[in-house]
Every structure is written in structure tokens, then in C-alpha cells.
Amino acid sequence: MTSPAGPPPTGGGGEQRRVRLLAVTACPTGIAHTYMAAEKLAQAAESRGIDMKVETQGSIGAENVLDDNDVRQADGVIVAADKDVDLSRFAGKRVLTVGVAEGIRHPEQLIERVLSAPVHTGGGAPTAPASGGGKERSAGYKALMNGVSYMIPFVVVGGLLIAISLSLGGHTDPSGGLVIPKDSFWMDVNSIGVIGFTLMVPILSGYIAYAIGDRPALVPGMIGGWIANTGELYDSKAGAGFIGAIVTGFLAGYLVLWIKKVKVPKFVQPIMPIIVIPIVATTALGLFFIYVIGKPISWVFEHLTDWLGGMTGTSAVLLGAILGLMIAFDMGGPVNKTAFLFGAGLIATGNQTVMGMCAAAIPVMPLGQGLATLLRRRLYSEQERETGFAALFMGCFGISEGAIPFAAARPAQVIPANMLGGAVAGAIAGVAGVEDAVPHGGPIVAVLGAVSGVPMFFVAVVIGSVVTALTTVALVDVSERRGAPALAGAGAAVPEAVLVGASVGGATESAKPVAGVGSSVEEAGEVLSGHLTERTVRVRLDATDKEGAIREMAGLLARGGRVVDADELVAAALRREEQGTTGLGEEIAIPHAKTDAVSAPVVGFARSDEGVEWDSPDGTNARLVFMIAVPEAAAGDEHLRILSLLSRRLMDAGFRERLLAAPDEAAVVEVLREVG
Numbered sequence: 054m055t056s057p058a059g060p061p062p063t064g065g066g067g068e069q070r071r072v073r074l075l076a077v078t079a080c081p082t083g084i085a086h087t088y089m090a091a092e093k094l095a096q097a098a099e100s101r102g103i104d105m106k107v108e109t110q111g112s113i114g115a116e117n118v119l120d121d122n123d124v125r126q127a128d129g130v131i132v133a134a135d136k137d138v139d140l141s142r143f144a145g146k147r148v149l150t151v152g153v154a155e156g157i158r159h160p161e162q163l164i165e166r167v168l169s170a171p172v173h174t175g176g177g178a179p180t181a182p183a184s185g186g187g188k189e190r191s192a193g194y195k196a197l198m199n200g201v202s203y204m205i206p207f208v209v210v211g212g213l214l215i216a217i218s219l220s221l222g223g224h225t226d227p228s229g230g231l232v233i234p235k236d237s238f239w240m241d242v243n244s245i246g247v248i249g250f251t252l253m254v255p256i257l258s259g260y261i262a263y264a265i266g267d268r269p270a271l272v273p274g275m276i277g278g279w280i281a282n283t284g285e286l287y288d289s290k291a292g293a294g295f296i297g298a299i300v301t302g303f304l305a306g307y308l309v310l311w312i313k314k315v316k317v318p319k320f321v322q323p324i325m326p327i328i329v330i331p332i333v334a335t336t337a338l339g340l341f342f343i344y345v346i347g348k349p350i351s352w353v354f355e356h357l358t359d360w361l362g363g364m365t366g367t368s369a370v371l372l373g374a375i376l377g378l379m380i381a382f383d384m385g386g387p388v389n390k391t392a393f394l395f396g397a398g399l400i401a402t403g404n405q406t407v408m409g410m411c412a413a414a415i416p417v418m419p420l421g422q423g424l425a426t427l428l429r430r431r432l433y434s435e436q437e438r439e440t441g442f443a444a445l446f447m448g449c450f451g452i453s454e455g456a457i458p459f460a461a462a463r464p465a466q467v468i469p470a471n472m473l474g475g476a477v478a479g480a481i482a483g484v485a486g487v488e489d490a491v492p493h494g495g496p497i498v499a500v501l502g503a504v505s506g507v508p509m510f511f512v513a514v515v516i517g518s519v520v521t522a523l524t525t526v527a528l529v530d531v532s533e534r535r536g537a538p539a540l541a542g543a544g545a546a547v548p549e550a551v552l553v554g555a556s557v558g559g560a561t562e563s564a565k566p567v568a569g570v571g572s573s574v575e576e577a578g579e580v581l582s583g584h585l586t587e588r589t590v591r592v593r594l595d596a597t598d599k600e601g602a603i604r605e606m607a608g609l610l611a612r613g614g615r616v617v618d619a620d621e622l623v624a625a626a627l628r629r630e631e632q633g634t635t636g637l638g639e640e641i642a643i644p645h646a647k648t649d650a651v652s653a654p655v656v657g658f659a660r661s662d663e664g665v666e667w668d669s670p671d672g673t674n675a676r677l678v679f680m681i682a683v684p685e686a687a688a689g690d691e692h693l694r695i696l697s698l699l700s701r702r703l704m705d706a707g708f709r710e711r712l713l714a715a716p717d718e719a720a721v722v723e724v725l726r727e728v729g
Contacts, residue, residue: 072103074167075119075127075143078156079110079134088700089637090133090156096704097160110138129167131156135633139267140173148173154670157638174322193303200261200302201461207256208458209443211249216450218243219497250454254282257461258298258305265306266313269326273309273334277301280342284387287347294383294390295457297350301342308334350387369406373483374476376407377414377517381475382468384418384453384460397492405488405505412451412504413482413513414475415494419448419455420514421474421521422467429526431624437462448518451495459525466532470524478517485509580725581699584681585656588612590718594659594678602665603627603644606680609657615682621650622682636667641703642675643696646682654683658721660713677703677712702728 078090091107098105108119119142124130129147132138133156140148149163149170156163222239223232233240258278262270280286281297293300312330321329379392393415396408426433426441433441440458447455460467487506491498496514499507580586591609596602607622616622625646629635636642642665657680664674681696702708708727715721 072128072168073126074098074103074105074129074131074164075123076105076107076131076156077110077119077134077138078107078153079138086135086153086157086633086637088696089704090153090160092701092704093157093160094131094133094163097164101161101164103164110134129170130173131163131167133163141267143173146173147171158670196261196264196303196306197299198462199264200257200259200299201458203260204253204257204461205440205458207249207253208454209440211246211251211253212447212452212455213443214242214246214249216246216447216452218246219450223497224501251282253454253457254295254298255279257295258302261299261302262305262309265303266309267326269313269330270306270309270334272331273338274302274305276335277305277338277342280339280347284347284350287343287350293346293350293387294385295461296383297342297387299461300346301338304341305334305338308338369410369483369486370480371483372407373410373413373479373481375479376410376483377417377475377477377479378472380411380414380453380479381418381471381521384457384471389453393492396489400490400492405490406483406486408489408492409487409504409506409510410479410482412489412494412498413487413510414479414517415451415453416448416496416514417474417478417517417521418453418460418471419444420518421471422456422459422525423448424518424522425525425529428522429530431621431628432526432529449495450497451493453494463529463532466528467525470521470528473524474517474519474521477520478513481513481516482510485513487513580722581656581728584654585658585722585725586613587718587722589655589657590721591657591659592715592717592721594661594665596661596665597663599630599665599667600627602642602659602661602675602678603630603680606644606657606659606678609659610651610655610680610682613655613657615651615653615655617652618650621648622646625650626680626682634668634670636669636675637700637703638669638671638673639703639709640664640669640673640676641679641709642667642669642677643679643681643700645680645696647685648682649684651682651684654681656681658725677709698728 076091076094078087078094087109091109095105095107106119106123107117109116121142124142124146127146129149130143132140132148132150133153134150135153138150140150147167147170149167151163218233218239222234222237222243233243255275255278258281259271259275262274262277266274278298278301281293281301284293309330312333313325317325317329376392376396379388382388393411396411399405399407423441423443423445426438426444430438437459444455444459456467456471460471485506487504487510489498489504491503493503496511498504499510504510589609589612594602594605596605603626604623607616607619607626610616610622611619625648626644629646630644635644659678661674661676661678664676665678667675669675679699708724711724712721715724
């Protein structure tokens with residue numbers, strides 16, 4: 054560990070050398086704010102005679118990367134970021150961490166503050182400041198989503214391999230169960246899938262912990278997740294599942310943060326992050342879960358099983374609804390397994406109706422969530438839509454875990470929707486007397502002949518899945534509207550259908566895309582690699598609020614002939630605004646979206662005389678508004694390169710003045726040629 058940094062060094066002859074500073078800028082989407090903050094900091098340093106090198110961590114990757122020599126010679130480091138930035142390489146240097154907006158708004162103050170900032174001691178967690186960066190998600194939410202993003206591939210790979218092996222190699226066994234012959238090829242495929250599912254829960258826990266406590270938290274998070282999912286360690290037939298993994302992930306992360314604050318001798322510091330912290334945190338968390346949390350979990354679910362046993366003589370509708378609620382609650386977790394094991398245990402006694410209720414509820418969650426991604430695509434990211442397709446496939450084979458990524462990401466909306474659909478499916482199966490002879494669920498058991506009352510079984514599954522999908526869509530839509538002020542206001546006042554043909558701002562010319570318009574685009578003046586043309590430029594923006602401006606800009610982009618769904622383009626741009634404002638300050642806003650609502654990258658520009666309130670870091674209204682849209686399949690580096698060039702060029706006050714003064718669209722295009 055290096056010693057604390059002192060004042061800026063001087064030369065041997067007493068002549069003080071120029072101060073050398075480093076900076077890292079990054080925003081959650083890695084686009085405009087990243088480069089605006091970099092340019093502002095560089096300009097402020099230059100005006101003060103300070104040498105500064107700025108690393109930008111944008112969507113196209115890290116640029117101008119700081120090397121060991123840069124760090125060695127630096128007098129201080131400014132980290133202006135709203136996402137995780139690894140600070141370990143800056144150990145022994147004065148490090149000032151702020152939100153990316155501070156880099157745009159107060160670069161001069163940051164340069165003054167960094168020379169007296171605390172010295173970074175190393176081993177700290179990545180920084181993810183919540184202040185000053187727009188409407189940023191909480192640290193807890195970002196940690197949860199970090200775990201979910203790493204978990205999804207394990208869910209998809211494990212679930213699909215299990216489903217394929219069951220469909221091609223499985224059959225019902227006279228002794229009960231849906232089996233694959235041992236030592237067969239399909240059993241090997243199934244085993245690989247089971248490994249994926251086994252790792253799924255520890256991965257979720259581990260990467261939640263990692264997002265909070267950095268590398269030292271990864272081991273206790275993963276081992277804690279494994280313990281939570283392995284009920285045998287605390288005498289439970291059902292492990293704590295993904296909900297337990299979320300708990301252990303947060304416990305591990307914050308436990309590591311607490312341990313890092315403990316003062317230790319200097320000679321111990323180098324081994325703290327790689328030996329001491331992982332061992333202490335893993336041991337403490339594991340024993341805490343086994344002896345403190347695990348025992349109550351085991352007791353609760355033992356008594357829950359006894360309670361269910363006492364209900365077998367009651368109403369089939371009520372029992373089916375309760376079992377459906379339990380099956381849907383945690384998808385393979387302790388509540389789910391309690392209901393499943395209860396139904397499976399009664400098969401041997403000759404009571405197959407309870408397993409029939411469970412079998413109908415088991416596929417409802419993945420089928421319902423997959424259906425929801427098809428019903429309202431705009432509410433979901435591309436990754437979520439792909440996961441939804443996989444969930445539909447898993448649902449057909451009774452793999453309820455296919456819905457876990459959705460429940461982990463949006464528990465308040467998805468879990469109630471799952472439970473409602475599961476209760477409906479279980480109740481319908483109960484009243485219809487559906488029976489299942491094997492301890493498995495989903496359409497696969499009906500196809501393989503293990504279910505009696507097949508028509509009503511499918512009715513229960515379909516109705517339950519539809520209920521889950523519709524409820525999910527409604528709850529997610531409501532939550533997004535509540536979380537986005539821009540959606541709560543004027544949206545209802547403007548018919549969205551108008552976007553297909555024209556801008557919404559008022560007396561603007563019709564802009565219906567017609568056959569052949571794409572081929573005529575090249576005839577107009579074009580810049581920014583042909584993505585912006587005179588057709589997508591307007592010298593007067595009529596809208597007076599952010600949502601209205603985005604709608605009007607979407608209509609403007611439609612004039613370029615590359616917009617195939619203007620409603621979805623608006624929705625995608627508004628979703629981007631929820632992540633953080635695209636108002637950059639200096640009277641600039643650059644709303645942008647990656648969406649298949651456009652067939653090719655397209656850029657539009659408009660000016661507002663009065664300015665539009667855009668929640669910009671410096672409080673100015675946006676008078677210069679650019680809008681960029683690119684299809685998902687083409688979301689490579691090109692549009693990000695243009696956006697970074699545009700963001701940097703807009704830092705030039707003279708360039709902005711020329712844009713404001715340009716008399717018409719052709720003149721605007723000529724000014725924009727300076728971007729490159």
C-alpha cells in the first residue's frame with residue numbers, strides 16, 4: 054500500500070511542476086453525459102494550466118484508458134460517474150467521487166476539491182454515487198439488477214436443456230414419475246441443465262453482493278446463496294430459493310462493506326480483500342443462515358405442510374387456490390416446494406387430485422410472463438423479451454423457474470400477478486377434479502398421458518396464464534407511469550395515432566412515410582454519416598414540455614422514412630428518460646432510443662425559441678434538441694461514435710451559437726457538417 058499523497062510535488066530546483074490530474078466519466082447508458090462531463094473537465098483544467106487525462110467509460114467501451122504510468126504521476130483523480138467504477142487502481146491517490154452531472158455542472162469546483170480529497174486506501178467497493186445524475190435508481194436496485202443480469206443465462210440454458218431432455222428422452226414410469234433412462238444421452242443433457250439450475254441461485258446472490266462490496270463480497274455471496282438453496286444444511290426439505298439468495302446477496306455485500314471499515318495493521322491490509330474478508334464474511338454469513346435464519350424457515354414449512362394436510366377434506370376450489378398461490382409465490386423456493394412435495398406425497402396414497410391442482414399451476418408463471426412480453430413489448434427490454442421466449446418454452450415443460458428473472462427484477466408487480474394466475478389455475482383444476490399421476494407439472498405431463506381430465510387441465514393452464522399475463526402488464530404499466538412524470542401529464546391529450554404521419558406540435562406539415570421516400574432521402578443535404586438530413590431538421594420546435602417534444606421529434610424522424618412504429622419510438626425514448634434525463638445542460642437535450650421501431654439509424658434536430666424543461670443538470674431549458682434512434686439489431690458503435698462526437702462539439706459555445714442563428718434547415722445542416 055502506498056503512503057498518503059501529499060501536496061503536488063515540485064522540481065528539484067524549486068520550480069513547481071504543472072499539476073497532473075486524472076478523471077473518469079461514466080453514466081448508466083454510457084452516451085451523452087459521459088462525453089459532456091469529460092469535455093467540461095478537460096476545458097476547466099486547460100483554463101487553469103493543469104494537465105488532465107480523462108477516461109470515458111461509454112457504451113462503445115472505455116476510451117483514453119488511464120495506464121499505470123498515468124496513475125503513478127497523478128496528483129488526484131476525479132471520478133464523475135453514475136455507475137460502478139473500479140477504484141482499486143487509484144490506491145494511494147487522492148480520489149474525489151461525484152455524480153456525472155457534477156462533472157458537467159461544476160468542473161472548476163471539482164478540480165479545486167480533488168487536491169484536498171481523501172486518499173483512496175484500496176480494497177474499496179466500486180463507486181456508484183446516486184447524487185446529481187438525474188433520476189438514478191437506488192444502489193439496492195442496481196445491485197439486484199446486477200444479480201439478475203448474471204442469473205438470466207443460467208436460467209435460460211439450464212431450463213431449456215432440461216426441457217429438451219424431457220421432451221425427447223422422458224416418459225412416464227409405472228412406478229410414478231416423469232423419468233429419463235439412466236446412462237442415456239438425454240440423461241447427460243438433463244444433468245448439464247440441472248447444473249445450470251443449481252448454479253442459478255448462487256450466481257444471483259453472488260453478483261448482488263459483488264455490486265455492493267466488490268470482489269471480496271463475491272465468494273460469501275455465492276456460498277451464502279448455495280446454503281440458502283440447500284435446505285438439507287438447516288434440516289429443511291425445501292431450500293430458501295431465489296428469495297433466500299436475494300437476502301444472502303444483500304447480507305454478504307453489506308457485511309463486507311462493514312468489515313472493510315475495520316481498522317487493521319498496515320501489514321495486514323494487502324491480504325484483507327483476498328483472504329481475510331472473504332473467509333470472515335463467508336463463515337459468518339453461512340453460520341448465521343444455518344443457525345439463525347434456517348431453523349425458523351424449516352419450522353415454518355414443516356407446520357405449513359401439516360396445515361395443508363388438514364385441508365384435504367375441505368373445498369377443492371379453496372385447496373386448489375391455496376396450492377396455486379403457494380406454487381406461484383417463489384417458483385422453486387420453499388413455499389413452492391412445500392406445496393409440490395405435499396401433492397407429490399399424496400400420489401402414493403392414491404390421492405392424485407392434489408397433484409393435479411399443483412400440475413396446473415406450475416407452468417402458469419413462465420407461460421404468463423412470456424405471454425406478457427408478447428402482449429406489451431414496449432414494457433420490456435430486448436433481453437427481457439428473449440428471456441420471455443425462453444420462459445414460454447420452459448413453461449410447456451413445467452419448469453416454473455423460467456419466470457424467476459422477471460420476479461427478481463420486478464417483485465412487486467410480477468409475484469402478485471403470478472400468484473393470482475396460479476390460484477385461478479389451481480382452483481379450476483380442483484373443481485374439475487383433474488388428476489396427475491406423476492410428481493411433475495405443465496403441458497408435458499398431459500402430452501405424455503399422466504393426467505386425467507386433460508381438456509380441463511389445459512383450460513386451467515390457459516386461463517391462469519392469461520390472468521398472469523394481463524395482470525403483469527397492467528401492474529408494470531401502472532408502476533412505470535407512476536415512476537415517469539413525463540408520462541403522467543399531457544400524454545393523454547395528444548392522440549398517439551397522429552405520430553404515424555406528422556409531428557404533434559401544431560401547424561406542421563404532414564409527414565406520412567410513403568413508398569419511395571427512403572430512396573429520396575439522399576437527395577437532401579445529409580450529415581452525421583447520412584443519419585441526419587434536411588428532412589429531419591426543423592428550425593422551430595412547437596412543444597412546450599419534454600413528452601410533447603419527444604412526440605414531436607418522433608414525428609420529425611418519421612419524415613426520414615425510417616420509422617416503422619412511431620408509438621413504440623416515443624415509448625422507448627420515454628423509458629430512456631426514466632433512467633436519467635438526457636438534458637445535458639448548456640440548453641442541450643439529446644433524447645435517444647434503441648428500438649426496432651426504426652428500420653435504420655436516424656437523427657433529427659429541432660430548435661425551441663422558449664426552451665423546454667428537461668431536468669438538465671445546470672437547470673437550463675433545452676433549446677437545441679437532437680433525437681437519435683437506432684434499431685436493436687444495428688445498435689453497434691456507429692451511432693454512439695456520432696453521439697460522442699456531437700456531445701463534445703456541442704461544448705463549443707461558438708458552435709451552439711451558429712446552430713441557434715442558422716436561418717433555415719439547409720443552414721443548420723451546413724453547421725452540423727462541422728461535427729465530422
